[in-house]
Amino acid sequence: MIYAVAAFAVLVALVxxxxxxxxxxxxxxxxxxxxxxxxxxxxxxxxxxxxxGRPDFLDIGILYALLNIIAxxxxxKFFRYGDLSHAGEEPPD
Numbered sequence: 001m002i003y004a005v006a007a008f009a010v011l012v013a014l015v016x017x018x019x020x021x022x023x024x025x026x027x028x029x030x031x032x033x034x035x036x037x038x039x040x041x042x043x044x045x046x047x048x049x050x051x052x053g054r055p056d057f058l059d060i061g062i063l064y065a066l067l068n069i070i071a072x073x074x075x076x077k078f079f080r081y082g083d084l085s086h087a088g089e090e091p092p093d
Contacts, residue, residue: 007047014040031075038068 017040021033042061049057078084 003047003051007044007051010040010044010047014044027079028076031072031079034075035068035072038064038072042068 017033017036021030024030042065045057045061
């Protein structure tokens with residue numbers, strides 16, 4: 001019963017994060033909301049895994065979390081520098 005309530009709460013958070021991603025005024029708000037969607041999906045995956053008696057879904061959740069972090073960093077680097085191959089160092093003045 002408690003896992004079903006947790007799954008419902010995570011679904012509500014997921015819907016709110018999707019709404020924020022669609023309505024965000026800046027691109028950074030949208031990236032943050034997309035990261036929150038990924039985190040909520042990972043939590044939902046873990047809760048559903050325990051609801052169905054398959055706690056090995058956590059392995060899939062860990063892999064998805066790593067992909068979520070890498071994708072968020074790549075998107076932020078692209079929006080800051082305009083190129084993913086940029087070294088990240090500012091030129092000296």
